[in-house]
Amino acid sequence: MLRKARLIAPLVRTFLLGAATTARFWGPAVAVSTLAVSSTVLVGCEDENDPMTHVAKLKDPTQQRQAIKQLLQMYADAESKDKKSNDKPNVKAILDKIIQPLAETCLDDKVKDQDRSKLVKFMADTRDPRGEPCLKKTLDDYKPDTNEDDVNNVLIAIAAAKLTNLQPQVMKVFQTMEFSRPKAKPLGPNVIKALKVVGDKSQEETYIKMLEPAIDAEVGPASVNQGFWQQTSAYMLGHIKSEKAVKPLLKVLLTPSKAPLGSxxxxxxxxIGKPAVAPSEALLKGEDAELLKFSEEEQLKVAEKDQNGKIPEAAQKAAKKAYLPIAAQVLGNFGNEESTQPLLSALEKAKEDPADRTIIALQLTQLPKSPATIEAYKKVYEDTKLDTEVPGVGPAKERLVVSASQFFDPSLTPWLVKTSADLKGENSEIDPVRGFAFVAAVRLMTVDQIADVTTLKDTKAVTEVQDEKGQAKKKDTTVGEAYKDQFEAAKKLLENCKAETKCYMTAATNADNQKKDNPFTALKAINMVAMLGTDAERDELVNIVKDIDNDEVRAATLVAIEKLTPKNGAAVADKLEGYFEKAEEAKDTEKMQKYNVFLQLAAKLRAR
Structure with a gap:
């Protein structure tokens, strides 16, 4: 045993000496190699597939970037594994391990901007509440022309996940951003979506104050910025239904330099609805001294001066009553019965002013029809002279006669025919009015009125054409010549459907009738549904309106829905808003643009 032990000892020394000799022979290179092997063995003890391995490296500036990259890749791999799983077990498991450390890393001011952007996008995409501190810091740090891409990602997340806790930060971005800068423009739609999510009455004073600054008529960065801030503020005050905002919003409408914000x-x-009715009515009646004074002053600011630098007396008079048509327009857009009497009273008050009477009368078509509104409208038309022009409206007589069809009342058809026949004057004056009256009559006529409208169609008229030399010359024609195809289509439809609403619904929804090159049959059919239909037909129109591609037909359908909903429109409004919201969730910008008008109608229906 002792002998064997002695034999082993030299062998051990040989191995040890051999190693030492080899090390000395290769010098530093082998020493490095040996260390490298030793190091590899140590690292090999760490599990590269364990997220915590990389989490530990987040605090090391030299390894932080690679650690962020590895953790984000691990999350992406987990998403791929869970593609077909509703529970997402792999995603949940890794998110629980990495979300908090990555959020803390995002808050570190020493993190490079490029790496922070990756973290911000990750937090925004995951929409995990534990990532909110990172999103908050991103908005808090915003300055124009700095981190717009990161801010945009956060705003999208706020709107999608309804992160109301970030209300102060969203407001800060809105008040800080300068829409005139190219980098800020992409933020516009998303900051509005985020504001809608976080919006409540606590912000109304801020929005109201933002409506106060004047907007310079000259286009420049300052006016563009103010335009965006005030447009958005005006929109949001309606979104939160701010009763305090009624007068400030009326002031916007009364300010000529802010006309682009009027809609x-x-x-x-x-x-805002009913709380806005009384103040608007008081303005219409001339009872709100503050608003009357404000309106006059704003009008005089933009009035043209004469060669002596003075404002002409006519302009001064016009400034005093500029509020009247604006208040009428507001009441008309409410579209409810409560607006009827104030508008009828305003008509009486404006009896000496044809332009104001025209504008007020046009608002009557937006209200639930009644004998009083129809008779008042007819009187305004009959009293209006052929040469009356209204700024922003055009020839008053023509506009009034064609708009009569918006009452959707076939009893007006004989009146249209008779008043057209009774017109006196030169063909150049009366033929255009008769032409518009014919269009209105075709829209309204029922099957038993075809003969009357045919009489108007065949009424002699004169038109101008060019001869072979290009010279204008008069030519005999008829009132209905230019619209004969539409008349024949309407006549055929009426003779086929008579008074059957279901038949008109079928014609309205027929794809061939909705073709862009000739949608008149569908348009006439929708008009008939609006005149003959009930809640059942209205609901059917609401169900199909989202699928109508023809712009004219879709617009006519919305008008019919409005006319068939004189009261209690909340349920219809819910459905119309739902179409837009689904398109928004799907990020279908084409449908969002198409359905945007649904939101406007929904607002009107809720006010009823």
Whole structure:
């Protein structure tokens, strides 16, 4: 035993000495190689497939970037594995391990911008509440022309996940961004979506104050920025139904330099609904001294001066009553019975002003029809002279006669025919009015009125054509010559369907009738549904309107839905808004653009 032990000892020394000798022979290279092998063995003890291995490296600046890359790749791999799983077990498992460390890394000011952007996008895409601190910091750090891409990702996440906790940060971005800068423009739609999610009454004072600054008529960065801030503020005040905003929104409408914001202010007043009716009515009656003074001053600011630098007396008079048609437009857009009497009273008050009477009368077509509104409308038309022109409207007589069809009342058809026959004057004056009256009559006529409308169609008229030398010359024609195809299509439809609403619904929804080159049959059919239909037909129109591709037919369908919903429109509004929301969820921009008008109608229906 002792002998064997002695034999082993030299062998051990040989191995040890051999190693030492070899090391000395190869010098540093072998020493490095030996260390490298030793190091590899140590690292090999770590599990590269364990997320915690890379989490540990997040605090090491030299390894942080690679660690972030590895962790994000692991998450992507987990998503791939869970593609067919509703429970997402792999995603949940890794997210629980990495979300908190990555969120903390995002908050580290020393993290490189490129790496932080990856973290922000990850937090925004996962929409995990534990990542909110990272999203909050991104918005808090926003300055124009800095981290717009990161901010955009966060805004998208806020809108999608309804992260209401970030309300202050969203407001900060909205008030800081300058829409005139190219990098800020992509933020516009998404900041509005985020504002809608976080919006509530606590913000109304801020939005109201943002409506106050003047907007310079000259286009420049400052006016573009103010335009965006005020347009969005006007929209949001309607979204949160701010009763305090009624007068500020009316002031926007009364300010000529803010005309581009008018549609947003008007829609918001409609959304606010009943609380906006009384102030609008007081303005229409001339009872709100503050708004009357404001309106006059704003009008005089933009009035043209004469050669002596003074505002002409006519312009001063016009400034005093500029509020009247604006208040009428607001009440008309509410579209409810409560607006009827104020508008009828305003008509009486404006009896000496044909332009104001025209504008007020046109609003009557938006209200639930009644004998009083129809008779008042007819009187305004009959009293209007052939040469009356209204700014923003055009020839008053023509506009009034064609708009009569918006009452959707076939009893107006004989009146249209008679008043057209009674017109006196030169052909150049009366033929255009008769032409528009014929169009309105065709829209309204029923099967038993075809003969009357045929009489108007065949009424002699004069038109101008060019001869072979290009010179204008008069030519005899008839009132209905230019619209004969539409008349024949309407006549055929009426003779086929008579008074059967179901038949008209079939014609309205027929794909061939909705072709872009000739949709008149569908348009006439929808008009007949609006006149003959009930809630059942209205609901059917609501169900199909989203699938109508023809713009004219879709617009006519929305009008019919509105006319068939004089009261209690909340359920219809819910469905119309739902179409837009589904398109928004699917990120279908084409449908979102097509359905945007649904939101406007929904707002009107809710006000009823």
């Amino acid at each position: 947003y202010a008007l829609l918001s007043l409609v959304k």
